[in-house]
Amino acid sequence: MVAAVNIYLESVKAICPELTDDELALFASKLTIKELKKKEFFLEAGKIQKALGFIANGLVRSFYIDDEGNERTVGFYAETDYATHYHSFIVRQPSRYSIQCLEPATFVCLSFDDLQWIYRQSPQFERYGRLIAEEVLKRQQARIESFIFQTSEERYLDFSRNKKSLFNRVSLSHLCSYLGIERQSLTRIRQKLAHQ
Incomplete structure (x- = not known):
């Protein structure tokens, strides 16, 4: 438990190094720990998110269910990231x-x-909150623009380059959902890249 809080405080301090030990101790006094098993939900659709969730360890995905009942993955979040529907x-x-x-x-x-x-x-701390909100906004914008300006192959290459540590931790079905492509298309893209 203490280790998880320390990971978070180190992350906060890396973004705002001017925070004092007293300020960090005050911040730490308000933190709680939540441990979940694989397949458990940190947030369920239809509920209000009551707490920010900084991931000390583990991997989560954010998704919604479309009109046809299909799960659509919108993000993967791992250690030192937030599992939060900010809105x-x-x-x-x-x-x-x-x-x-x-x-x-x-x-x-x-x-x-x-x-x-x-x-x-x-x-x-207000500065820290603003910087985190700006980072969330930049990522959302990049995600939107990837579907406007990139091909599925370019999205795949971006993921394999920029999220290398997640590559072997997510299933192919979740990856396909995230990239917005069918499994056969992903297979074709991988075969094409393997022969280049």
């Missing part, structure tokens, strides 16, 4: 997404009310 958390509205563990996972959690309290205690 649901900030606006306090039910999420359209579910966040499910692909591996056993340990989350360091901070409730919405505690986050607001922390922001009032230190401008450095």
